[in-house]
Amino acid sequence: MTRKTLRTLPLHLVLLVVGTVMVVPLVYAALSGFKSTDELSRNPFGLPDRWLTGNYTDILGSGDFWRLLGNSTLIAVATTVLVVAVSALAAFSFARFAFRGRETLFTLFTLGLMFPFAVAALPLFLLLRSMDLLDNPLGVILPQAAYGLPMTIIILRGFFRQIPGELEEAATLDGCSPFGFFWRILLPMARPALGTVSVLAVVTSWNNFFLPLLVFTDGTWWTLPIGVQQFQGQYSAEYARVFAYLVLAMVPALAFYSVAERQLVGGLTAGATKG
Amino acid sequence: MGDPALSRRGFLAVSAAAGLGMTALSGCGGDSDGGSSGTTTIEWWNISTTQPTKDVWAGLAKKFEAQNPKVKIKIVQLENDAYKSKMTALTASGKLPDIFHTWGGGVLKQQVDAGLVEDLTDSTKAWADGLLPVAKQPYLIDDKTYGIPFDIGMIGFWYNKALFKQAGVSAPPTTWSGFLDAVRRLKSAGVTPLALAGKEKWPGMYYWAYLAMRTAGVDALRKAADDKDFTGAGFVQAGGHLKELVDLQPFQKGFLGAAYSTPTGQAATVGNGKAAMELMGQWAPVVEADAGKGLGADLGFFPFPAVEGGQGSITEVFGGGGGHALRKGAPQAAVDFLKFFASQATDQELVKKTGVLPVVPAAESSLTDPNLTAVQAQLKAATGFQLYLDQAYAPAVGQEINDSVAALIAGSKSPEQVTQSVTKTAKEEQ
Amino acid sequence: MLFIGLVLLPMLFALYAAFFRWGGFGMPSDYAGADNFTRLFQDPVFLGDLWRCLLLVVLSLLIQLPFALAMAVLLNQRLRGRAVYRMLFFAPYVLSEAITGVLFSMVFAPDDGLADHVLGAVGLDGLGGEWFADPSWVLATLFLVMTWKYFGFHMMLYLAGLQAVPAELTEAALIDGAGPWQRFRNVTLPLLAPTLRISVFLSVIGAIQLFDLVWVVTQGGPDHHSETMAVTMFQYGFKRYQVGYASAISVVMFGICLVFALAYQRFVLRRDLEGATTTMRGNGK
Numbered sequence: 001m002t003r004k005t006l007r008t009l010p011l012h013l014v015l016l017v018v019g020t021v022m023v024v025p026l027v028y029a030a031l032s033g034f035k036s037t038d039e040l041s042r043n044p045f046g047l048p049d050r051w052l053t054g055n056y057t058d059i060l061g062s063g064d065f066w067r068l069l070g071n072s073t074l075i076a077v078a079t080t081v082l083v084v085a086v087s088a089l090a091a092f093s094f095a096r097f098a099f100r101g102r103e104t105l106f107t108l109f110t111l112g113l114m115f116p117f118a119v120a121a122l123p124l125f126l127l128l129r130s131m132d133l134l135d136n137p138l139g140v141i142l143p144q145a146a147y148g149l150p151m152t153i154i155i156l157r158g159f160f161r162q163i164p165g166e167l168e169e170a171a172t173l174d175g176c177s178p179f180g181f182f183w184r185i186l187l188p189m190a191r192p193a194l195g196t197v198s199v200l201a202v203v204t205s206w207n208n209f210f211l212p213l214l215v216f217t218d219g220t221w222w223t224l225p226i227g228v229q230q231f232q233g234q235y236s237a238e239y240a241r242v243f244a245y246l247v248l249a250m251v252p253a254l255a256f257y258s259v260a261e262r263q264l265v266g267g268l269t270a271g272a273t274k275g
Numbered sequence: 276m277g278d279p280a281l282s283r284r285g286f287l288a289v290s291a292a293a294g295l296g297m298t299a300l301s302g303c304g305g306d307s308d309g310g311s312s313g314t315t316t317i318e319w320w321n322i323s324t325t326q327p328t329k330d331v332w333a334g335l336a337k338k339f340e341a342q343n344p345k346v347k348i349k350i351v352q353l354e355n356d357a358y359k360s361k362m363t364a365l366t367a368s369g370k371l372p373d374i375f376h377t378w379g380g381g382v383l384k385q386q387v388d389a390g391l392v393e394d395l396t397d398s399t400k401a402w403a404d405g406l407l408p409v410a411k412q413p414y415l416i417d418d419k420t421y422g423i424p425f426d427i428g429m430i431g432f433w434y435n436k437a438l439f440k441q442a443g444v445s446a447p448p449t450t451w452s453g454f455l456d457a458v459r460r461l462k463s464a465g466v467t468p469l470a471l472a473g474k475e476k477w478p479g480m481y482y483w484a485y486l487a488m489r490t491a492g493v494d495a496l497r498k499a500a501d502d503k504d505f506t507g508a509g510f511v512q513a514g515g516h517l518k519e520l521v522d523l524q525p526f527q528k529g530f531l532g533a534a535y536s537t538p539t540g541q542a543a544t545v546g547n548g549k550a551a552m553e554l555m556g557q558w559a560p561v562v563e564a565d566a567g568k569g570l571g572a573d574l575g576f577f578p579f580p581a582v583e584g585g586q587g588s589i590t591e592v593f594g595g596g597g598g599h600a601l602r603k604g605a606p607q608a609a610v611d612f613l614k615f616f617a618s619q620a621t622d623q624e625l626v627k628k629t630g631v632l633p634v635v636p637a638a639e640s641s642l643t644d645p646n647l648t649a650v651q652a653q654l655k656a657a658t659g660f661q662l663y664l665d666q667a668y669a670p671a672v673g674q675e676i677n678d679s680v681a682a683l684i685a686g687s688k689s690p691e692q693v694t695q696s697v698t699k700t701a702k703e704e705q
Numbered sequence: 706m707l708f709i710g711l712v713l714l715p716m717l718f719a720l721y722a723a724f725f726r727w728g729g730f731g732m733p734s735d736y737a738g739a740d741n742f743t744r745l746f747q748d749p750v751f752l753g754d755l756w757r758c759l760l761l762v763v764l765s766l767l768i769q770l771p772f773a774l775a776m777a778v779l780l781n782q783r784l785r786g787r788a789v790y791r792m793l794f795f796a797p798y799v800l801s802e803a804i805t806g807v808l809f810s811m812v813f814a815p816d817d818g819l820a821d822h823v824l825g826a827v828g829l830d831g832l833g834g835e836w837f838a839d840p841s842w843v844l845a846t847l848f849l850v851m852t853w854k855y856f857g858f859h860m861m862l863y864l865a866g867l868q869a870v871p872a873e874l875t876e877a878a879l880i881d882g883a884g885p886w887q888r889f890r891n892v893t894l895p896l897l898a899p900t901l902r903i904s905v906f907l908s909v910i911g912a913i914q915l916f917d918l919v920w921v922v923t924q925g926g927p928d929h930h931s932e933t934m935a936v937t938m939f940q941y942g943f944k945r946y947q948v949g950y951a952s953a954i955s956v957v958m959f960g961i962c963l964v965f966a967l968a969y970q971r972f973v974l975r976r977d978l979e980g981a982t983t984t985m986r987g988n989g990k
Binding site: 008011012014015018019021022023024025026028029032045107110120121123124127154158162192196199203206207209225228229232239242246249250253254256257258261 | 970
Binding site: 218229 | 352
């Protein structure tokens with residue numbers, strides 16, 4: 001035991017250093033939220049002289065924050081469900097069927113990966129407008145899902161391919177239709193991969209700033225990143241408040257991730273031991 | 276390229292038609308003439324996301340609704356940068372909000388040329404004639420009124436009297452050589468002479484613009500835009516003078532990455548007494564006190580000095596304000612609201628509570644702050660007016676000036692190159 | 706359908722608009738031929754964008770990805786607290802660029818920032834500088850932030866890949882007397898290759914399209930020294946109303962991505978595509 005600890009000591013040291021670098025900015029932000037802006041310029045790094053909770057409670061006490069949170073959640077969940085469902089089916093066909101023009105079509109999808117969203121913003125805006133999707137959550141959900149497809153399909157396709165063909169043949173012998181195989185065998189097996197892409201989809205949607213800004217005129221549908229910018233504009237000089245808002249805006253993402261991460265890793269290790 | 280003006284108009288006419296056609300086709304968003312009950316809802320887009328303005332404006336909207344029971348006002352407030360991005364997309368789509376914030380100048384002109392903005396000349400004449408003339412300037416396009424101001428101001432030097440005293444500078448300089456002298460003295464006294472938000476570019480542009488006004492003159496700036504030629508000797512000289520200043524290294528440490536209103540930005544640097552001056556608009560005292568501690572009685576204002584041998588004089592001002600414009604075909608209630616917003620009672624409230632300068636002459640009595648009174652006096656006595664360059668000119672030209680001047684300050688462009696880049700952009704803009 | 710409508714359509718429109726002098730009002734009508742493109746390749750800012758992009762790609766491949774791989778290998782061992790570290794390293798990835806940007810502009814504020822204070826505390830104040838405000842350091846600082854934010858993502862990809870490496874193989878190699886480096890070099894790395902190839906691909910594409918972070922932190926400054934293609938494009942499209950020119954930039958960006966992707970697929974990814982499919986007989990699409 002002690003020998004092992006000794007051997008792994010340098011590794012632990014490396015991890016500790018890297019970990020510190022990773023965590024310091026976050027702790028710094030969280031602590032800053034407990035200070036007054038005055039103190040922030042006087043004492044940027046130490047613990048707060050007095051722990052002020054006002055910055056945090058003020059934000060939590062206003063309904064605005066919760067509404068933004070709800071919007072962000074709704075849009076993220078809807079986007080994720082849509083993108084994962086469509087991608088899983090598409091990736092399944094790309095991975096398991098040989099059909100004419102498959103590679104061309106697949107390349108077409110990978111093209112989407114190379115097209116930055118900012119470029120398409122103007123034409124997309126005009127398009128959404130003519131479809132009457134402005135100020136409508138669908139106006140954000142649909143494009144987000146569309147832009148999320150390429151990445152998700154690429155990851156899922158790779159995963160579906162690793163599943164041995166014999167499994168599929170066995171399933172077919174047992175009387176499974178292709179869709180039945182997909183639904184009852186492939187999807188459950190792909191849970192870790194689905195977990196990964198879901199996390200990615202949620203995160204991307206959660207952090208999207210530009211699209212919701214263009215689509216939502218009305219404050220009722222705004223998401224958290226827009227809230228952050230508005231808040232920063234409103235209190236540009238009160239950094240402590242802005243920090244508190246930043247931290248609060250981070251918390252749901254981090255909390256979600258901490259839950260999802262356990263499932264993700266659980267799925268991965270389960271897959272590994274079974275395989 | 277025989278007649279660029281003609282081709283531009285033709286192009287815009289076509290695009291305007293296309294824009295309107297698109298609106299007609301999509302036929303959505305018809306919120307302006309509401310339901311069967313006869314009430315009209317008007318959308319009012321502004322950038323007043325900060326307090327106390329946010330609440331004051333909301334209160335004014337309520338007051339207007341009370342006076343006009345058949346009108347509902349829907350306020351949409353966006354942070355400055357978000358507003359600009361969003362307006363770009365909206366302009367492209369061919370439909371603007373009923374009432375929207377505007378700075379006038381080149382952006383407004385593009386919207387007007389695209390046929391998206393209501394001509395207010397006749398509908399507002401009766402009451403708009405009484406407004407401060409200099410305040411209305413930015414919204415005049417081809418002698419027609421397209422916007423009504425609620426704020427007007429100018430750029431000048433805001434300085435720390437205590438730091439000036441400490442460096443032995445007895446009175447604010449009135450000439451450029453005197454100014455450079457003051458900078459040298461401040462430096463040798465260990466004081467950072469100037470604060471500048473290099474990251475944001477527009478504060479740097481103020482220096483070049485004022486110097487161009489002082490050397491080449493206001494008319495030359497107007498003519499240069501019309502002729503698409505900024506290579507005149509006066510403009511090169513303006514850049515040369517700015518370079519003289521930059522060579523003294525007068526700015527705070529890290530100014531190239533500094534923002535304007537953040538706690539480490541330009542305003543806070545002056546507000547916390549870490550730099551002696553900044554070249555900024557009438558809002559400077561508010562922001563200095565907000566982002567930093569504020570200077571209180573130590574704060575003073577002086578106009579941009581004259582340049583020896585230049586065409587311009589010290590009484591010509593560089594500035595701008597804020598106003599509202601209406602979309603083409605906005606309901607009458609929107610015009611009524613503009614009238615209400617530019618009334619003496621409203622303006623007095625705005626001046627008292629939100630720190631803007633009066634646009635209604637009778638509201639002047641509400642002005643109490645000595646610094647703002649000094650600014651107001653300058654404005655009233657102005658012998659010439661130039662709108663912020665990044666708003667006066669077409670957006671591409673304005674941005675190029677900001678960009679090139681930033682490069683000059685960073686040392687990567689010469690005064691000649693600035694004028695050449697700007698001219699090139701002006702020519703590319705059809 | 707969704708994909709075609711919302712991704713390909715706007716893309717084609719941008720391609721179309723790139724051949725016009727278009728201010729973004731109504732429909733493009735002032736045909737400019739290839740003018741926008743010739744102008745583009747004479748624009749020093751854009752040429753600088755290309756150079757900076759290359760620099761970031763090289764830095765990513767030489768520093769960020771190897772670092773991520775090292776951390777992945779480290780965390781694949783049975784170490785106490787590895788779950789915590791794994792989580793911590795990936796955490797920045799879930800934060801939005803806007804938040805990261807604001808955070809680091811405070812951390813790297815000249816004089817007053819966290820970074821300068823830390824350097825001062827360990828007696829290295831000479832190294833403290835202007836970070837984002839210094840034209841010659843801004844890109845390096847930006848890269849530091851990018852690494853902070855994104856290396857965890859690549860690490861996660863590698864970890865997933867490493868988990869898929871059958872333990873029997875490494876054990877077999879161990880029995881054959883292979884040292885840790887040999888085991889890594891001859892067993893793990895080849896098996897990890899598909900993951901590595903994807904990760905490199907994503908990293909390069911990401912560098913080409915880098916926008917949000919730069920926009921929030923520096924807006925491309927000071928004096929264009931951290932500007933990327935996407936930032937230049939945004940400047941023209943949304944600040945200068947030269948949408949035609951902006952579209953030309955995006956087309957070139959897209960072209961670069963495409964050439965890279967095709968070449969990459971042809972020469973590197975091909976192995977991944979071969980023979981991995983099973984055939985199903987008698988099925989419709």
